[in-house]
Amino acid sequence: MNWIYKNLVFIASLFIVFFFVGLGIYNPDLLSQVSTFIHQRIIDYFGWGYLVAAFFFLVFNIWFAMSRYGEIKLGKEYEKPQYSYFAWFSMMFAAGMGIGMIFWGVAEPMSHYLNPPGYIADSSGEAAKYAMRYSFFHWGLQPWGVYITMSMAIAYFSFRRGMPPLISSCFYPLLGDRIYSSIGYLIDVLAVFATIFGIATSLGLGAMQITSGLGFVFGFESSFSAIFILICIVTVLFMISSMTGLDKGIQILSKTNILLATLLLGFLLLVGPTTYIFNIFTSTIADYFSSLFQMSLSTHPFRGYEWTQSWTLFYWAWWIAWSPFVGLFVASISRGRTIREFILGALLVPTLLAFLWFSVFGGAAFQIELNTGASIAEIASEDVSIVLFKLYSYYPLSNMLSIVTVLLLGVFFVTSADSATYVLSMMTSNGRLTPPASKKLVWGLTVSATATILLYSGGLEALQKMAIAAALPFTFIMLFMCKSLLKALNYEYTQELNIEENQE
Amino acid sequence: MLDTALLPLSLKESRNKIFSMANLLKNFGTTRIVLLHVLGGNNKRKKERVRKQIEEIANKYREIGFQVEMFFKEGSVANTVVNFATEMEVNYIALCWQKKWLIKRTLLGNIDADMIRMTDLPVFIYKKDYYLFKNWDLNKVLYATDFQGTDTKVMPYLKNKDFQADTLYFLHVGSRAPDPDTEKKRREKVDKQLQSLAEECTQAYNRVEKLNVSGNVKNQIVRKAKSRGVDLIVVGKQDKAKGWDQLLGSTAESLPHKANCSIFIVPGMKTRRSVLV
Numbered sequence: 001m002n003w004i005y006k007n008l009v010f011i012a013s014l015f016i017v018f019f020f021v022g023l024g025i026y027n028p029d030l031l032s033q034v035s036t037f038i039h040q041r042i043i044d045y046f047g048w049g050y051l052v053a054a055f056f057f058l059v060f061n062i063w064f065a066m067s068r069y070g071e072i073k074l075g076k077e078y079e080k081p082q083y084s085y086f087a088w089f090s091m092m093f094a095a096g097m098g099i100g101m102i103f104w105g106v107a108e109p110m111s112h113y114l115n116p117p118g119y120i121a122d123s124s125g126e127a128a129k130y131a132m133r134y135s136f137f138h139w140g141l142q143p144w145g146v147y148i149t150m151s152m153a154i155a156y157f158s159f160r161r162g163m164p165p166l167i168s169s170c171f172y173p174l175l176g177d178r179i180y181s182s183i184g185y186l187i188d189v190l191a192v193f194a195t196i197f198g199i200a201t202s203l204g205l206g207a208m209q210i211t212s213g214l215g216f217v218f219g220f221e222s223s224f225s226a227i228f229i230l231i232c233i234v235t236v237l238f239m240i241s242s243m244t245g246l247d248k249g250i251q252i253l254s255k256t257n258i259l260l261a262t263l264l265l266g267f268l269l270l271v272g273p274t275t276y277i278f279n280i281f282t283s284t285i286a287d288y289f290s291s292l293f294q295m296s297l298s299t300h301p302f303r304g305y306e307w308t309q310s311w312t313l314f315y316w317a318w319w320i321a322w323s324p325f326v327g328l329f330v331a332s333i334s335r336g337r338t339i340r341e342f343i344l345g346a347l348l349v350p351t352l353l354a355f356l357w358f359s360v361f362g363g364a365a366f367q368i369e370l371n372t373g374a375s376i377a378e379i380a381s382e383d384v385s386i387v388l389f390k391l392y393s394y395y396p397l398s399n400m401l402s403i404v405t406v407l408l409l410g411v412f413f414v415t416s417a418d419s420a421t422y423v424l425s426m427m428t429s430n431g432r433l434t435p436p437a438s439k440k441l442v443w444g445l446t447v448s449a450t451a452t453i454l455l456y457s458g459g460l461e462a463l464q465k466m467a468i469a470a471a472l473p474f475t476f477i478m479l480f481m482c483k484s485l486l487k488a489l490n491y492e493y494t495q496e497l498n499i500e501e502n503q504e
Numbered sequence: 505m506l507d508t509a510l511l512p513l514s515l516k517e518s519r520n521k522i523f524s525m526a527n528l529l530k531n532f533g534t535t536r537i538v539l540l541h542v543l544g545g546n547n548k549r550k551k552e553r554v555r556k557q558i559e560e561i562a563n564k565y566r567e568i569g570f571q572v573e574m575f576f577k578e579g580s581v582a583n584t585v586v587n588f589a590t591e592m593e594v595n596y597i598a599l600c601w602q603k604k605w606l607i608k609r610t611l612l613g614n615i616d617a618d619m620i621r622m623t624d625l626p627v628f629i630y631k632k633d634y635y636l637f638k639n640w641d642l643n644k645v646l647y648a649t650d651f652q653g654t655d656t657k658v659m660p661y662l663k664n665k666d667f668q669a670d671t672l673y674f675l676h677v678g679s680r681a682p683d684p685d686t687e688k689k690r691r692e693k694v695d696k697q698l699q700s701l702a703e704e705c706t707q708a709y710n711r712v713e714k715l716n717v718s719g720n721v722k723n724q725i726v727r728k729a730k731s732r733g734v735d736l737i738v739v740g741k742q743d744k745a746k747g748w749d750q751l752l753g754s755t756a757e758s759l760p761h762k763a764n765c766s767i768f769i770v771p772g773m774k775t776r777r778s779v780l781v
Binding site: 156157161162163172173174176177487488489490491492495496 | 679680681682683684685686687690718
C-alpha cells in the first residue's frame with residue numbers, strides 16, 4: 001500500500017499511457033477523430049491565448065533578468081555551476097530543439113516561401129523575406145521564453161529551496177501542503193502525459209523521417225521494418241546512455257552533437273554563398289526585431305488567420321506542451337547559476353544559434369532555388385525529410401554531408417530520448433535526482449514500444465495531437481507558476497535577504 | 505480613550521440601525537456624541553426638516569445616556585467630516601455603513617470609504633442590522649495584525665479597560681514561505697509574536713486565542729471572522745499602500761465592503777495632510 005502511495009504518479013501515468021496506446025491499437029480512427037477535434041477546438045478558440053501567453057513569458061523573463069531578483073542563485077549561495085558553458089549550452093540546445101532544427105532548417109523557409117499567407121504572392125521576394133522572418137520567429141526568443149519560465153521555477157524551488165524537482169513543487173507558495181495531494185499529483189501526471197506522448201511521437205515520426213532520408217541518399221524504399229530496426233538501434237543506444245547517468249551520457253552526446261552541427265554549419269557557410277548568407281542573417285535579424293511586437297501578438301484575424309493557426313499557433317502549443325520535459329531537463333543542468341545568467345544565457349545563445357542555422361541552411365537553399373531554378377521549395381512542401389539531402393546534392397562531398405547529418409540526427413535522437421527517459425523517471429520517482437534504473441528501463445521501453453506500435457497501427461499523429469492538447473492546461477499552469485515564483489522571490493528578498501543584511 | 509465620537513449622519517440610515525449602534529458604542533466607554541449633518545443646497549424648509557430629524561436622534565441618544573451636541577455644516581461631505589473631527593478633537597468617527605453595490609460605488613463613489621481613507625482618526629464602522637442584532641454587548645473581537653507599526657497604536661485600545669468584550673482573537677495572515685521548512689520556521693516565529701501580543705491582553709478578556717494562517721489577507725480576515733462569529737474586527741491602517749493596494753484600496757479600506765460584521769480601523773501613522781491640517 002505504501003509503495004502504491006509513493007508511486008501514485010508513476011502508476012497513474014502508466015495507466016494513461018496504456019489506455020491511449022490501447023485505443024490507438026484497437027481503434028486508431030477513433031483516437032484520430034477525438035484528438036483532431038480537441039486539438040482543432042483548442043487552436044480555434046484559444047489560439048490567441050497561446051500568442052499572448054508566449055509573449056508574456058518572454059517579457060516576464062526579460063523583466064526578471066533585469067530586476068533585483070536577477071542576483072539570486074538557482075542553488076545555495078556557495079554553489080558553483082555544475083557544467084561548463086559549452087556543456088550547458090550543448091545539452092540545452094540538444095534537448096530543446098536540436099533535432100527539429102535539422103529537419104526544418106531548410107524545409108521551413110522553403111515551405112513559407114512557396115506557401116505564404118494568402119495576402120503575399122508565393123515565390124516572391126516578399127515571400128522570401130516573410131519566410132526567413134517567421135522561421136526566426138518560430139525558433140527564436142518565444143520558445144526559449146516558454147522553456148526558461150518552466151525551468152527557472154523548477155530550478156529555484158528545487159535547488160535553492162530544497163524541494164524535489166517536480167512541477168508541483170513550484171506551487172508551494174500558492175498551494176502550501178496541498179501540493180502533496182490530488183492537485184499536485186494531477187499537475188505531475190499531466191507533465192508526464194505531455195512528455196511521454198511528445199517523445200513517443202517525436203521518436204516515431206523522427207524515425208520515419210530519418211529512414212526516408214536515408215532511403216533518398218542510399219536509394220532504398222522506406223518501410224516499416226526499416227523504421228522498426230532504426231527504433232530498436234536508437235532504443236539500445238539511449239538506454240545505454242541513460243544507464244551511464246546524466247553526467248556522462250547526455251553530456252558526451254550533446255557535445256558531440258554541437259561539434260557535428262558546427263562542422264556542418266561551417267562547411268555550408270564557407271563552401272556556400274557566404275556573403276549572401278550574412279546578408280540574409282543581418283537583414284532578417286533587423287526585420288525580426290523591428291516586427292517582433294507585431295508578430296508576437298498578431299493572429300492575423302482579417303487575412304492569413306489559417307496560416308497563423310497551422311504554423312505559429314501549432315508551434316506555440318508544441319513548445320508549451322514540450323516545456324515540462326525541457327524545463328525539467330534544463331533546470332537539472334542549470335544548478336548554481338544566477339537567475340540573470342540563466343535567463344540571458346538560455347535566451348540569447350540558443351536563439352542566436354538558431355538564427356545562424358536558419359540563415360545558413362535557409363540562405364543556401366534560397367540561393368540554389370533562386371539562381372539555379374532547382375525546385376527545393378517544392379520538395380520541401382512535399383516531403384520535409386528529404387529536402388536537406390536534396391540541398392546537399394548541389395554541394396561537393398554531398399554523400400559525406402548526408403552521412404554526417406544522419407549521424408547528427410541519430411545522436412540528437414538518442415540525446416532527446418535519453419534526457420526524456422531521465423526526466424520521466426525523475427518525475428515518477430517523487431523528484432529523485434538519481435532515479436532508479438528500473439524506472440528508466442520501464443519508461444525507455446514504453447516510449448519505444450508506444451512509438452513502434454502506433455506507427456504500425458497508424459495512431460501516432462493522433463497521439464501527437466493529444467500531447468499538444470496538454471499545452472492548454474499547461475499554459476494556465478505556467479501562468480500560475482509565474483505568480484508563485486514571483487511570490488517566493490519576493491518573500492526571499494523582503495523577508496530573508498533583508499534579515500541577513502540587517503544581521504550583517 | 506474613546507470618550508467622544510463624531511457621528512456623521514446623512515439621514516438615509518435606518519433609525520433602528522442608528523439607535524442600535526448607540527448601544528454598541530457604550531462597550532467602547534463612549535460618553536459624548538457629536539452629531540454632524542453636512543447640508544447640500546439652500547432650501548430653508550429642507551434645512552428645518554433636517555434639523556428636526558437630527559434633534560429627534562439627539563434626544564434618543566440622550567435618553568440612552570450620552571451627552572449629545574449637534575452641528576450642521578456645508579461643503580464636500582467627506583472633507584467636511586474629516587476636518588470637523590480634527591477641529592472638535594473627537595476620539596474617533598463612528599459610521600453607520602450603508603452598503604453600495606460595486607457598480608454604484610464605482611460610478612458615484614462611496615463617501616464612507618472616502619472618510620476612512622482621508623482621516624487620521626480611528627473609525628468605527630457599524631454594519632450589523634438592527635433586526636439581526638439583539639445583543640448589545642460585544643462578545644467576540646478579532647484583531648488582524650501584520651506586526652507592523654500599527655500594533656503600537658492598536659494595542660492600547662484593546663487593553664483599555666473601557667473596551668469590553670468576552671473573547672479576543674489575534675489573527676495574522678502571512679505570505680506563505682517558498683518551501684515547507686522555511687514555512688515551518690515562519691509559522692513558529694509568527695506564533696511567538698502572537699503569543700507576546702496575547703499575553704499583553706490576557707487580563708482584559710475571558711479568552712484570548714491566536715490564529716496563524718496564510719493566504720489572501722482580506723479574504724482570510726473575512727473568512728475567519730465569519731467562521732468564529734466575530735462581532736467586531738479591529739485592524740490597523742497603513743498610509744503607505746503598495747502595489748495593487750494603491751489601485752484597489754488597502755485592507756482597511758476594502759474590509760468594510762467584504763466583512764459582514766462591524767469594523768474598527770485604527771490609523772498607524774500621521775499623514776502629511778493631517779500634519780498640515
